[in-house]
Amino acid sequence: MPPDYPEVDACPPSIGILSLDTRFPRIPGDAGNPESYHLPARVRVVPGAGSPDIVKDGRPAPALVEGFRSAAEELVSQGACLITSTCGFLITVQREIAAALPVPVLLSGLCLLPTVRQMVGGRPVGVLTASAPALGDAAIRAAGAAPEDVRIGGLQDCPLFAETFLAPKDRQHGAFDPAQMQAEVCRAAEALVARSPEIAAIVLECGNLPPYAAALRRVTGRPVFSILDAARLVPGP
Structure with missing residues (x-):
């Protein structure tokens, strides 16, 4: 069954953030800080979803996937018109959770890969990630990109x-x-560009990296995109 779509008037513009269960501070610009967004936002932490449980090559455990889905449903019931997350490795469950909800879902900056590659004329795109060994080909394919077109x-x-x-x-x-x-x-980032100078843009997988996007643009000379840029596809009032 398709999800029940909310009435427009019942859904004021706001963002729901699915957060890993962590203790480090979410500084301004971090995808887990509500003030980082262009719309009002609220956070729901998924208990037990620690960094080692999510930053890995493969899907999270089924119980954690259910925890993210349930938290997303709660946020939608409270008026969220977009669901984001703090960890780009959730790209592996992006389609599943999006299909279960009546509002747009954007769990990873990696969702931008196909668009950014079109923007740069099909040239290779760099991905700066929390863990290169953990970001396998399946995650890149889940984002709608081909591994051979990405430099990590x-x-x-x-x-x-x-x-x-x-x-x-x-x-x-x-x-x-x-x-x-x-x-x-x-x-x-400088090491990535030195190793793969052919990349024409950089996408940030990790939700902890947007605070440094401006600095990354300066040192690499490439446009840099994050989940916060993608979230702006949902317009403000």
């Missing part, structure tokens, strides 16, 4: 990034220096 750079070996965002919740940093984090992220 990861942050899994960057100490501050990995200790803050990729560790189990009880070992994550409760605070971090954004300037130090930006330096690590920019070095990873």
Whole structure:
């Protein structure tokens, strides 16, 4: 059965954010910070959905997928007209959750890959991800892209990034220096471009990376796109 679509008047413009279960701060620009969006937003944490449970090659456990779907339904019932998430690895369940809901769903910046590749005339696109080894071909295909058209750079070996965002919740940093984090992220992006100079744009998989998008544009000389850019497809009032 198709989902029941809400009445337009019953759905004021707002965004629902599905969040991993983490303890690090969501600084301005992070996809898990409601102030990062152009519309009012609210967050629902999915209990037990830690970084190691989601940042992996493959789908989350069925119980976690159900947890994300249930949280999304709750957000829609509260008026959300768009569902986003804090982790781009949820691309593996993007279609499934979108099919279950009556509003647009955008779980990953990777959803932008086909559009960005069209924007750059079919040239290769770079992906900056939390973990390159974990971002398998299935995730790229789930985004509607071909693995051979994508060049991937990861942050899994960057100490501050990995200790803050990729560790189990009880070992994550409760605070971090954004300037130090930006330096690590920019070095990873520069390495990606040096290794694959043919890339014409960069898509950010990770919801923790949008705070550094402007710096990434400066150091790489490429346009940079994130889930926040995609969310703006839903217009404001």
